[in-house]
Amino acid sequence: MPEKRMLSMKRGCIHPICLLITIVYRSIMNWILDSCTLIYLIKARLFQQFMKYLNDPVIIDTSVYEEVITKGKERNYPDASEAERRLEQYNIPIIPIDIDPELKYFIDPGEASCYMLAKQGGICLTSDERAYKKIKGRKTMVMKIDDFYFQLYLAKKIAEEEFFSILHELEQVYAIHPKITNFYYQRLKREKKNDARDLNSFKERRIGPIKSNSKE
Structure with missing residues (x-):
């Protein structure tokens, strides 16, 4: 796919496949974190790993910085100082x-x-269902944190075991509900079952049905 066409599709598309393309290929999109996502990634100790998988810049705005860092330090939240260190470590604008x-x-x-930042050219990453629906309703690119990691799994950037380990870590800090993890577990279970059925069907078409040796 030509680069110009690919970038055009990513800018105007909010379908998951467009977001997957953004993860797999180099692009000019920004990843924008809201306050809760930044806090949860820090609490779950996933922030460094999260940064490892991104080609594109991560940015936040002054409102997020004030809520997570400034107010967090005023209230003596230990995660506030950790978040500040990580923002400085990765030179996040x-x-x-x-x-x-x-x-x-x-x-x-x-x-x-x-x-507002996503509207200017980026993807908003959130763990809040209400925020997700509002931003999506404005036809702006948005992704929930669990879906971000699922897209990494689909792109074969993380294995299934690591995917569920990450979901477990997010559960522990209340970033996602256990029913979300169960949803993905059941989905992958169904897909594996369908894949096995398709493989058997393919074999039967190639060599014919397997006949039993028992006499009726």
Whole structure:
């Protein structure tokens, strides 16, 4: 696929396959974290691993920084200092943006900024179902944290065992509900069963059905 066409598709598409393409191929998209996603990645000790899988820049805005770092340190949250260290380690830009036009709709400053930055050319990564629905309703690229890792699994960047290990870590910090993990478990179980049935069907077409040796 020509580079120009691929980038055009990614900019205007919110279908999961477009997001998968963004993960697999080099692009010019930004990954924008809202407050809860940044906090959960830090709490679950997944932030460094998360950064390892990205080709594209990760950015946050000043509202997210204030909520997670500034206010977090004022309240003596240990994760605030850890988040600050990781942002500095990876030189993550903190973008000032006027969120007032969208604050009434989103209410939460971090969600409003995530949407506005994604609208300018990026993918908003969130772990909040309400924020996900609002941003998606605005036809802007958005992905939930569990789906991000599922797309990595589909792209064969992580194995199934690692995928479920990550989901377990996210469960432990209440980033996702256990029913989400069970959903993926059942989905992969069904797909494996279908793959096995398709393989048997293919073999039968090639060599014919296997006949029993027993006499009726």
